[in-house]
Amino acid sequence: MMRRLGPADYSDMPWKNRGGVTRELLKVPHPIDPSRFLARLSIATVAASGPFSVFPGVDRILTLLEGRGMALSFGGGPEVVLDRPLRPFAFPGEADVQCRLLGEPVRDFNLMVDRAVxxxxxxxxxxxxxxxxxxxxxxxxxxxxxxxxxxxxxxxxxxxxxxxxxxxxxxxxxxxxxxxxxxxxxxxxx
Structure with a gap:
């Protein structure tokens, strides 16, 4: 199967924690549970510092696209600074992640995958x-x-x-x- 998608196929979705909006590019259906996704691709604009949504059982890969960057802290631990575009960073979706913007809003590419499948x-x-x-x-x-x-x-x-x-x-x-x-x-x- 080959499927091509463009901007007309994408949809804006509220963040799970209601802290913002992401543009969902593609959601690959889950093979067992139709209420979940197997994989999800999206591009988000992060306009303010704050918590990330929590996704138990999901592996996430985040890639900075535009902006000065952000610093992520995991459960109060040391910050991980993402200030270089196009460098993927992986982390577990159930992590307690706090985001601190390093300047103006940023855009990032997100991949989320159900790690059990x-x-x-x-x-x-x-x-x-x-x-x-x-x-x-x-x-x-x-x-x-x-x-x-x-x-x-x-x-x-x-x-x-x-x-x-x-x-x-x-x-x-x-x-x-x-x-x-x-x-x-x-x-x-x-």
């Missing part, structure tokens, strides 16, 4: 003009273009578009003009 890896690929990169095979591959244009298996993708692939095997990404792509690999938990 699947494990995920997230990488940010920088493709130069005319470059081709291969993404390793996985049970499910999710690609989101942050900048530029790429083609995957003949399917063109532009900035702000997402591709959901459920066909195992490596995938070649090619960009004629250059691109920045978030590549997520989901595999069943053994």
């Amino acid at each position: 699947a494990e995920a890896s997230l990488g940010v690929l920088h493709l130069g003009p005319g470059e081709t990169r291969t993404v390793a095979g996985a049970w499910t591959v999710l690609l989101h273009v942050l900048e530029g244009r790429v083609s995957v298996a003949g399917e063109p993708l532009a900035a702000e578009e997402t591709l959901w692939l459920e066909e195992p095997g490596p995938r070649a990404l090619r960009s004629d003009e250059g691109a920045v792509v978030v590549a997520i690999l989901l595999n069943p938990r053994a």
